[in-house]
Amino acid sequence: MRHILIVLTVLLFGTSCKEKVTPKPRGYFRINFSEKNYQPIPGHFPYQFDIPDYSHIVPDQQNPDHPWWINLEIPNNKAEIHLSYFTLHSTTTGSNRKLLAELMEETRELAYKHSIKANAIQEQVFVNPGHHVYGTVYRISGNAASPMQFFLTDSTNHFLRGALYIRATPDIDSLKPVIDFLETDVIRLIETTKWE
Numbered sequence: 097m098r099h100i101l102i103v104l105t106v107l108l109f110g111t112s113c114k115e116k117v118t119p120k121p122r123g124y125f126r127i128n129f130s131e132k133n134y135q136p137i138p139g140h141f142p143y144q145f146d147i148p149d150y151s152h153i154v155p156d157q158q159n160p161d162h163p164w165w166i167n168l169e170i171p172n173n174k175a176e177i178h179l180s181y182f183t184l185h186s187t188t189t190g191s192n193r194k195l196l197a198e199l200m201e202e203t204r205e206l207a208y209k210h211s212i213k214a215n216a217i218q219e220q221v222f223v224n225p226g227h228h229v230y231g232t233v234y235r236i237s238g239n240a241a242s243p244m245q246f247f248l249t250d251s252t253n254h255f256l257r258g259a260l261y262i263r264a265t266p267d268i269d270s271l272k273p274v275i276d277f278l279e280t281d282v283i284r285l286i287e288t289t290k291w292e
Contacts, residue, residue: 129277130172134284141166142181143256146288148281156180170281173274174263177282182255199255203232203247206259210240222248227290235279239267243275244282254291258282 134146137153141164147153150172156165164181184195211217215238222231231248244260260282262271 127173127273129273132280134288140292142183142254142292144288144290144292145285147285151281168285170278173278175274175278176261176263177285178259178261180257182257184249184253184255196249196251196255199249199257200232200247203245203257204234206257207234207236207242207245210236210242214238214240222246222286224287224289229289229291231286233283233286243271244279246282246286248286248289250291256289258285 130148130150133149135149137143137145137147139153143164147168148170151168151170154167154169156162156167156178159165159180162180166179168177168179170176182195182199208217214236216236218235218237220233220235222229222233224230228250229248230251231246233246234244236243236245242259242261245258247255247257249255260278262274262278264271
């Protein structure tokens with residue numbers, strides 16, 4: 097009798113598991129992107145550039161002493177472009193260049209702080225002599241917190257630093273479409289920058 101119970105139990109388990117169970121593959125949320133339309137930045141700033149319709153400007157709450165420091169928020173993509181503006185004050189050319197050199201080096205250091213998580217950092221020089229805008233764009237690939245940073249200057253009076261941040265856990269596989277979408281907006285901002 098005992099052998100019959102064991103055989104029946106084995107048959108019962110063997111016949112009840114006919115359907116194979118396979119785990120579902122890992123998926124990502126579908127991301128719907130807004131249509132790209134641009135307009136000039138609203139308000140009176142010492143700089144001007146185009147921003148997308150789906151973004152809005154917020155003063156930098158962490159630096160209330162700097163009225164020209166703003167954040168360009170893109171809520172649909174949980175992203176922000178942090179912009180810091182510096183006036184290059186000086187009566188002598190030498191100290192003006194020193195301040196400019198310090199700001200350029202500080203920007204480079206901030207970009208390269210991401211090298212711990214980055215796969216690569218590409219530097220690209222930007223030159224727009226018609227509007228006296230010169231700078232460097234840092235494209236940071238990999239699981240870094242900021243995939244893109246830049247600075248723009250006219251070398252004498254103005255210095256604008258920017259950094260794109262996405263408020264999500266850095267995962268290049270899932271964020272790549274968002275980064276590619278927002279990179280176009282950052283490039284448009286850079287290319288349309290003018291000094292007031």
